[in-house]
Amino acid sequence: MTRAMEHWLRVPHTAFCPGCGHGILMGALVRACDELALDRRQLLFVSGIGCAAWIPSPNIRADTLHTLHGRAVAYATGAKLANPKLTVIVVSGDGDLASIGGNHLIHAARRDVPLTVVCANNEIYGMTGGQTAPTTPLGALSATDPLGNRYRPFDLIALVKGAGARYAARWPVTQPRPLTDALKRAITTPGFAFVEAISPCPTQFGRRNRVDDVTKLYDQMAGTCVTREAARALSPAERARCLVIGEFIDE
Amino acid sequence: MPKDDSAVKGAQGAGPRPEPQVLMGNYAAAEGALAAGCGFYAGYPITPSSEIMEVLAERLPRQGGVFVQMEDEIASFAAVIGASWAGAKAMTATAGPGLSLMLEGIGYASFTETPLVLVDVQRAGPATGQATRVGSGDVLQVRYGAHGDTCPIALSPWSVQEMYDQVIRAFNLAERYRTPVFVLADEGVGHLRETVVLHRDFELVARVRGNDQPPFGHPDPDGVPPMPIFGDGANLMVTGSTHDAWGFRKVDDAEPHDLLVRRINRKILDHAEDICEVDGRFLDDAEVALVAYGFSGRSALAAVKALRRAGVKVGLLRLKTLWPFPARQVAELGKAVRRLVVPEMNLGQVGGVVRQHVRCDVELLGQVNGEVIEPEAIERKVREVLP
Amino acid sequence: MSEPTRHAGEPIRVRFGGLGGQGLVTLGAVLAEAGARSGLHVAASQAYGSRARGGATRADVILASEPIDFPHVHQADLLLVLAQEAYELYLPQVAPGGVVLADGFFVKLEERPGVRQHCLAATSAAMEQLGNKVAANFVMLGALLGFGRVVGEEAVGAAMRNLVNKRFLEVNRKAFELGCGLGARLREDTGLREGVGPWQRS
Incomplete structure (x- = not known):
């Protein structure tokens, strides 16, 4: 992006930890908005509680609504229905959207409310200190699963697709170009659209899982990402350990 | 009615x-x-x-x-x-x-x-x-x-x-x-x-908007800031975290938190006279008064009229506003009568608050059987506690 | 037969008792609106269980010439009842000197001193003459009008047009007329002269 970031960003620095993927996602978001030439006056970002909720609030220079834990999608539904001219983008974390807010997520997808929901998935509760999330991989260590997570993680793409999302995509922050393009397609989808950004958390997930080197954590994460084509060749057990990336659209 | x-x-x-x-x-x-x-x-x-x-x-x-x-x-x-x-x-x-x-x-x-x-x-x-x-x-x-x-x-x-x-x-x-x-x-x-009657005898209060003043802080005594809406170009920062006057999160600072919490309470309490409405009946010479609200106010009024027909000097203060509590009106009533009775369909939620504002006796008449309080029950209670 | 203890001009408290699904709340709403259209002060309420069908329910209406302070009914001057369960529940709450009109198809009357009780063939008439058992509720409302003349008949018609689902308006209107006849006959049989309650024909 050649444009000055000052147009889109309100503060000179963020509160994210060193190595956090959320800054890359924030960059992809504002690039998507810029490339779509969105009118900032008609742009509303809604977020919940957690690290990812701080991506738009207060960083992005537009209307921002920083809500309660889990409720971002429900607040966004009210704002969008009350003023359909607004472009409404929800940005929040996996714990916020898929655990405490899971019911709001699936019902918004079912209603096909024209929202773009961006889930920054770091596979853990970062802000509260590294507890297990509904997306934490099986066996991963956390503050509340010191012996390893006993339960399967949600496949959020399958969840929202099952609930009726028009558009869904999953990309890691290590692939910012396809991620940005996915955000642009989501924002221009005339209905409910969902983008999951895999965004590593060195401070909580990396440290607790003995991956102290940030680049190693990113490599490890990138290694679990496989394309839809590659995933077809895998056994169900192998696929369960992977994150299938790409766009998931009903033709 | x-x-x-x-x-x-x-x-x-x-x-x-x-x-x-x-x-x-x-x-x-x-x-x-x-x-x-x-x-x-x-x-x-x-x-x-x-x-x-x-x-x-x-x-x-x-x-x-x-x-x-x-x-x-x-x-x-x-x-x-x-x-x-x-x-x-x-x-x-x-x-x-x-x-x-x-x-x-x-x-x-x-x-x-x-x-x-x-x-x-x-x-x-x-x-x-x-x-x-x-x-x-x-x-x-x-x-x-x-x-x-x-x-x-x-x-x-x-x-x-x-x-x-x-x-x-x-x-x-x-x-x-x-x-x-x-x-x-x-x-x-x-x-x-x-x-x-679905009348139109009222004026509607329009929202005060405006982007040039901080939307979350007002230094004047009124305490109610203007409220821009999404799409006004105000680049609003609405947050449920503690925030300064423009909406920037202030999650570690003592002063903005103190200021904000005090202001959102003060802006209501300072206008209690504007907000609080009560409806007094038969209070001029009353020795006992009922303090009631909602449907129980209807029971209380019927009881007051029946008791008045029997010569009992009883009146009714009906609370049309419950919060902020009409403290001044209740305190004045407490000075004018010898006893208050509070009939309500709970175990004394408003009665307890009334007690905080008066020195006279306050009798509770709580009913929690899923039925409205009948006027006769209030009549009996008033007769029981007559001075 | 003793003289009616109620006088024209006093408020009258009417209770419809029956089972959920018998359309009692609609009867209460129609009678209340008809009362208002007849120039009376009215209040209507209902008590019902959580079941949409079955279980004793009631709909109460007060008709008065003065504003109504306490708008609920705890003693009824007139009880119209369409189910045995409701009859047993609400009979003790009929005021001394009150009147019970019961649907003889469902209710077997029992002795209660000081209360005049009459059976009407509401459901039988609805089935035989209209082929519609559910319309028995409006037969009972008609019977109330024919017997007690508590509000104007035209006012009931207007209230029905406003409140009754158009699909069922015609059958309910016929049921109401049928009931008016039943009530009027009962009125003649019992020798009732005065109207019951505050409404007077002008």
Whole structure:
């Protein structure tokens, strides 16, 4: 992006930890908005509680609504229905959207409310200190699963697709170009659209899982990402350990 | 009903008055919302309030508004807050179990100074209790249910006419003070059918917008900042975290938190005289007075009239506003009479508050059997405690 | 037969008792609106269980010439009842000197001193003459009008047009007329002269 970031960003620095993927996602978001030439006056970002909720609030220079834990999608539904001219983008974390807010997520997808929901998935509760999330991989260590997570993680793409999302995509922050393009397609989808950004958390997930080197954590994460084509060749057990990336659209 | 017989007989006030009609209280509440310019309703079905959402589901879209049935009460309240910031006069309605779920949103709306209206048609609690039966056990929950210090406004209708009038007033108070306002009805009034005039003898308070002043802080004594809406170009920062006057999060600083919490309480309490309405009957020479609200006010009035016919000097102070509490009016009454009796459909929620404001004896008459209090029960209580 | 203890001009408290699904709340709403259209002060309420069908329910209406302070009914001057369960529940709440009109198809009357009780063939008439058992509720409302003349008949017609679902309006109107006849015959048989309650024909 050649444009000055000052147009889109309100503060000179963020509160994210060193190595956090959320800054890359924030960059992809504002690039998507810029490339779509969105009118900032008609742009509303809604977020919940957690690290990812701080991506738009207060960083992005537009209307921002920083809500309660889990409720971002429900607040966004009210704002969008009350003023359909607004472009409404929800940005929040996996714990916020898929655990405490899971019911709001699936019902918004079912209603096909024209929202773009961006889930920054770091596979853990970062802000509260590294507890297990509904997306934490099986066996991963956390503050509340010191012996390893006993339960399967949600496949959020399958969840929202099952609930009726028009558009869904999953990309890691290590692939910012396809991620940005996915955000642009989501924002221009005339209905409910969902983008999951895999965004590593060195401070909580990396440290607790003995991956102290940030680049190693990113490599490890990138290694679990496989394309839809590659995933077809895998056994169900192998696929369960992977994150299938790409766009998931009903033709 | 007692006060509005003039309305039944014909025109009052300016302009042609609509014909009186017989409506259920919940329908009248919906009519009040439509008359006040409500543009958004989100809700979840719950007895005994559902008629409000059913009427609005049909009528609101016809006058350009938006109706949405959400997945639960938490989401309903969240959607109402979102819609209010998007510029709509927004409301929801519920009963006790739904109110419990909405508490987090009530705290958020108070702290972010979001105008909205919630009609709570109280039923017999706690828990699921008796869904179709009456109670008024939510009185303290709307006052103190949200964590932290907040100062909500709550009105209490005693008739179908007041269901209409108070919903309109609630929208006006919400916009005037940028705060959630409750219409604390009960099943008795919500499901009562009586004559109502859907008049237009009121002015509507318009939201004060404006991008040039901070939307979350006002140095003048009024304490109510202007409220830009999404799309005004204000680059709003609305947050339920502690924030400064422009909305920047201040999660570690002592002073902004202190300032904000004090202001959102002060802006209501400083205007208690404007907000609090009471209705006094037979008080001039009363030795004993009833303090009542909601449907129990009707029972109390019937009891007062029966006792007066028997020569007992008893009067009634009916609280049309419950929160902020009409402390001055109750304190003055406490000085003028020898004893107060508070009949209510809970175990003394308002009676306890009355005791904080008076030195005279306060007798509680709490009833929690899912039935309205009969006038005879109040008569017996008054006779028991006569000085 | 003793003289009626109620006088024209006093408020009258009417209770419809039956089971959920018998359309009692609609009867209460129609009578209340008809009362208002007849120039009376009215209040109507209902008590019902959580079941949409079955279970004893009631719909109460007060008709008065003065504003109504306490709008609920705890003692009824007139009980119209369409189910045995409701009859047993609400008979003790009929005021001394009150009147019970019961649907003889469902209700077997029992002794209660000081209360005049009459059976009407509401459901039988609805089935035989209209082929519609559910319309028995409006037969009972008609019987109330024919017997007690508590509000104007035209006012009931207008209230029905406003409140009754159009799909069922015609059958309910016929049921109402049928009931008016039954009530009027009962009135003649019992020698009732005065109207019951505050409404007077002008």
